[in-house]
Structures are given as C-alpha cells and as structure tokens.
Amino acid sequence: MKYITNKNLKWYATKILSNLNLSIIILLIISTISIIGTIIEQDQNMNYYQLHYPIKSGIAEQINWKIIINLGLDHIYATWWFILLLVLFFCSLITCTLSRQLPGLKNARTWKFVPHTDKTRCLLYSDLFKIKSLANIICSLNLKYYYVFHKKNQIYAYKGLIGRIAPVFVHISIVLTLTGSMIGFFSGFTIQQMVPKGEIFHIQNTIKSGTQSSLPLNILGKIENFYIDYNSDNSIKQFYSSIVIIDFYGQNIKKETIFVNHPLKFHGITVYQTDWQINSLRIKIGQHSIQKKVNKTKLGNNSIWFTNIPISSIDQIFLIITNLKNTILIYNSNGELINTINTNETIQINKQLFTITEIMTSTGLQIKADPGLQFVYIGFFILMISATVSYLSYSQIWISGIFCIKQELKVTGTTNRAKLSFEEDLRYIIKTYNQFSIKAYNYLINIIHL
Known part of the structure; x- marks a missing residue:
C-alpha cells in the first residue's frame, strides 16, 4: 500500500x-x-x-x-x-x-495507418477522387517532400517532423540558459577598481560574489598607459587603457589595449573599461617637486578639475584642467586667466620656475568572472534557431483505397499550423496526381496504337 x-x-x-x-x-x-x-x-x-x-x-x-x-x-x-x-x-x-515532449516526438514518428471508415479522427481536409495508380499518388507526395509509407491499399505520409523536434530544443535551450545563470550566480564575481596609470594591480575590491566563487590570486596586471581620444568639439570619443597581465616573476603573459565594448579576456576573467578620473598634478617649482591633488566639479554639462597653489603669503593661483590634451589653465585669485601651460612646459610665476610634469590619471576597471556564461550563450543560440524552426508545420496525410466498390481514393489530412498552406499542398498533390494519370493514360494509348 x-x-x-x-x-x-x-x-x-x-x-x-x-x-x-x-x-x-x-x-x-x-x-x-x-x-x-x-x-x-x-x-x-x-x-x-x-x-x-x-x-x-x-x-x-x-x-x-x-x-x-x-x-x-x-x-x-x-x-x-x-x-x-x-x-x-x-x-x-x-x-x-x-514526460511529454520526448514521448510526443516518438509518437509523431510512428506510422499511423487508419482505415477510410475511421470517423473518430478530427481531420482538416478530406477529398474523394477516382483512382488510377497508387504509384502516381506516392510520387505526387514525394514531390511535396512528404515521407511516404505504403501498406496494402493504405498510404500514410508526413512532413515537418523537425517542427515537432524544435519545442524539445526550446526547452533544452532554456534549461541551458538557467543552468548557466545559476553557475554564474554561485561561482562568479564582480570587482570594481580605479587603478592609477603605471601602477600594478591585483584582483580585489569585490562588490558581488557567489557562495562558491574564489578570486584568482596568481594574476597581476599593470596599467602601462591611459589616454583619451576627443572629437572636434572636445567631447570624449573614446578612452583607452593599455593593460599587461604579468606573472609573479614579472614576465608579461598578455598585453592588450581595452576600451568601452572591447574588454580583455584571460583565463575566464574579463576586464572591462568603465570609467576614468584625474587624481593629481605632479608639479616642479624651482628645484622641488610636489604632487597636488585635484578636485572635480561640474560646470554645466562639462567636468573640470581644479587645485590651488600658494605663490606668496597672500596670493595663490588656480590650475584648471578641462581635458587630457595637456593644456592647463592658470587663474589668479581674482578669477582672471593669466596664462596657459602644457605639460613639461616651464613658465615663471612670481620669480619662480613653474613646470607641470604630469597629469596623473586613473582608469576604472570592472573585472568579472562568469563560469556559466558559455552555457548562456549556447542556450540563447539554440533558442533562436529552435524558436524559428518551431514555426514549421507538422502535417500528416492518410490515403485509403476503396478498390472493391468504386475504385476510389479517400484523402484526409491534418496539420498543427499554417492550415491554408496545407490545403493548398493537398490540392497541388491531387492536381499532380491527375496530371500523372493523364500522362500515363496517353502513354498507354500511344503504345496500343503502335
């Protein structure tokens, strides 16, 4: 029990x-x-x-x-x-x-001979016409790419079986996509980092990670260069980071320049370019070098960076950076523009030699690992193909001969979609059959006359 x-x-x-x-x-x-x-x-x-x-x-x-x-x-x-x-x-x-799709697919491949007296089946199309030759009707079905099975005075034909297979692959694709998503959720991680140009970084500052994820501690990277391309109106066209992956012995393993929508991929890890910022200015005043932090603010829709440097006990100058084209604006305490300077250019301010040697920048990186991503891609690829193929019709045709009484054929058929097209197919098959019968009849008449 x-x-x-x-x-x-x-x-x-x-x-x-x-x-x-x-x-x-x-x-x-x-x-x-x-x-x-x-x-x-x-x-x-x-x-x-x-x-x-x-x-x-x-x-x-x-x-x-x-x-x-x-x-x-x-x-x-x-x-x-x-x-x-x-x-x-x-x-x-x-x-x-x-429990449903695979048994249904197996059932669709089974030969289904039914007698012409079967009244229980709901059929889409039915017709009755005089028989001349079973061979002709089989040939007519083959011309429409039907698979034909013949037993005694009965014919069963079908086409579009791939339309029945497609739903199975739709389910498989969704299962693959869900599997990949779950693997990525439990085993993946996301990291955000701002790395100064010229510095070595390792993977840290995790913002999202799965319960089964682990950080690869044996991977180091170095930002060799960072630069920006500008449009003619000084708007940013694209920004680039030149990254080198190195091992613990300082040997270069891989080098690539990344930009937005063009990440670096290495051993299952993807490094994206996300953001950038200006950190500070390296300035030489006389024989001394200092590093001055800059502050960011918004002026309309544009970002500017600024810092101030005292030049006497009561006066100071303001350095304004609007882009990375190496041009810095110099303002006095009254807000008046007094000079412009390029990097590594020397000017004299208050009897002191003044040189900006470097605009120090950082690049924003997003480092992601998603072990299930390949499953997701494969799942979506199968889904796109199978969803398209699933629109193909699965059609069946039964032909039963009534030889002893009227020498007639009864044609019946059904389909799961595109019913009008299926009826046109049946009319074409019957028309082709009649044409074959006329040609055969004329051929026999010619032989008799000979």
Whole structure:
C-alpha cells in the first residue's frame, strides 16, 4: 500500500510539474519580477534607498525603502524566493520535456495507418477522387517532400517532423540558459577598481560574489598607459587603457589595449573599461617637486578639475584642467586667466620656475568572472534557431483505397499550423496526381496504337 501511495504521489507531482499552464505562470512571474528589478535600482546602499524611496512617497505611498529592504527588492536576483522560482521553472521544463515532449516526438514518428471508415479522427481536409495508380499518388507526395509509407491499399505520409523536434530544443535551450545563470550566480564575481596609470594591480575590491566563487590570486596586471581620444568639439570619443597581465616573476603573459565594448579576456576573467578620473598634478617649482591633488566639479554639462597653489603669503593661483590634451589653465585669485601651460612646459610665476610634469590619471576597471556564461550563450543560440524552426508545420496525410466498390481514393489530412498552406499542398498533390494519370493514360494509348 505504501508503494502504491509513493508511486501515485510521484505521478501526481510529475503531472503538476509538466503542466504547460504552470510553466507559463512561473515564466510570467519571473518576467514580472525581472521588470521590477529594472525599475528599482539594484545593489545600492541604504542611504540611496532612503533618499529616493522615503516613507511618505512612492507609488500610492506603498513602495518605500523599508519595503524594498525587507522584501529584498534591492537585490532581487539574489533572493532565495527568486532562486526558488528559477529552480521550480527548471524542474517544470525538465519534467515536461521528459514526460511529454520526448514521448510526443516518438509518437509523431510512428506510422499511423487508419482505415477510410475511421470517423473518430478530427481531420482538416478530406477529398474523394477516382483512382488510377497508387504509384502516381506516392510520387505526387514525394514531390511535396512528404515521407511516404505504403501498406496494402493504405498510404500514410508526413512532413515537418523537425517542427515537432524544435519545442524539445526550446526547452533544452532554456534549461541551458538557467543552468548557466545559476553557475554564474554561485561561482562568479564582480570587482570594481580605479587603478592609477603605471601602477600594478591585483584582483580585489569585490562588490558581488557567489557562495562558491574564489578570486584568482596568481594574476597581476599593470596599467602601462591611459589616454583619451576627443572629437572636434572636445567631447570624449573614446578612452583607452593599455593593460599587461604579468606573472609573479614579472614576465608579461598578455598585453592588450581595452576600451568601452572591447574588454580583455584571460583565463575566464574579463576586464572591462568603465570609467576614468584625474587624481593629481605632479608639479616642479624651482628645484622641488610636489604632487597636488585635484578636485572635480561640474560646470554645466562639462567636468573640470581644479587645485590651488600658494605663490606668496597672500596670493595663490588656480590650475584648471578641462581635458587630457595637456593644456592647463592658470587663474589668479581674482578669477582672471593669466596664462596657459602644457605639460613639461616651464613658465615663471612670481620669480619662480613653474613646470607641470604630469597629469596623473586613473582608469576604472570592472573585472568579472562568469563560469556559466558559455552555457548562456549556447542556450540563447539554440533558442533562436529552435524558436524559428518551431514555426514549421507538422502535417500528416492518410490515403485509403476503396478498390472493391468504386475504385476510389479517400484523402484526409491534418496539420498543427499554417492550415491554408496545407490545403493548398493537398490540392497541388491531387492536381499532380491527375496530371500523372493523364500522362500515363496517353502513354498507354500511344503504345496500343503502335
């Protein structure tokens, strides 16, 4: 009795999980949650949500920072309930594929000879015409790329079986995509770093990591150069970082210049160019060298960097940087432009030789590792192909001969989509059959006359 109960329980669970409506409902819930995740900013600090989602504001005064934090809406894709939904959707697809799709595919390949007296089948098309030759109708079906099976006075033909295979691969592609996403979630990591030009860096400053992830401590990098290309209107066209991957012995392993949408890839790690900043100026005054930090501010839509240098007990000058074209503007205490200077150019200010030797910059890098990314790419590739192929019609045709009474053929057929095209196919087959019959008849008449 216990065995029967367990068996029934497994069957009932399989029946529920393989239900198409359940899969669609779960998919809609996942899609809705993903939309919420694009509306509410993810992975921000508490102060950000308190500022943008105060208690007495939001949509109908219902969405505030407390609700966002308590429900995990600030990191939706890492919450236990969202992962549970993905696992449930994964199990539903696997169960549906094994219990419905694969048996249905096997059934579609089975020869299905039915007698012309079968009234139980719901058929799309039916016709009756005089028979001359079974060989002619088989040839007509072959011309329309049907697979034909002949037994006595019955013919069964089908085409478009790949249209029945495609849904199986749609499920497989989604399963692969979900598998890759889960592998990336548990084993991947994301790192943000600002690295000064000329400095060596190692992988640190993790902002997101999976429970099973580990940082590769044996990888070092060096920013050999950083530069910016400008448009004619002084707007930024692109910025570049020349990166060298080195080992612990100081040997160069790989060198590449990265820019936006052109990352460096090395041993499963991808280094993206994300941002940049000006850190300080290296200045030589007389025989002494100093390093002066610069501050950033906005002037309209443009960013500028500035710092001040005392030149006497009461006076000071301001150095203004607007871009990395090596030109620095010099203003006095009254806000008047008194000079412009290029890097490594020497001028005299207050009887002192003044040289800006370097504009010191940092490049912003995002370093990511996602071991499941290949599965995601393969899944989406299979999904695009299989989703397209799934629109092909699966069509079946039955032909039964009534030889003893009227010497007639009964043609019946059905298809799962493109019904008008299928009816046109059947009319073409019958027309071709009639043409073959006329040609055969004329050929026999000519032989008789000879």
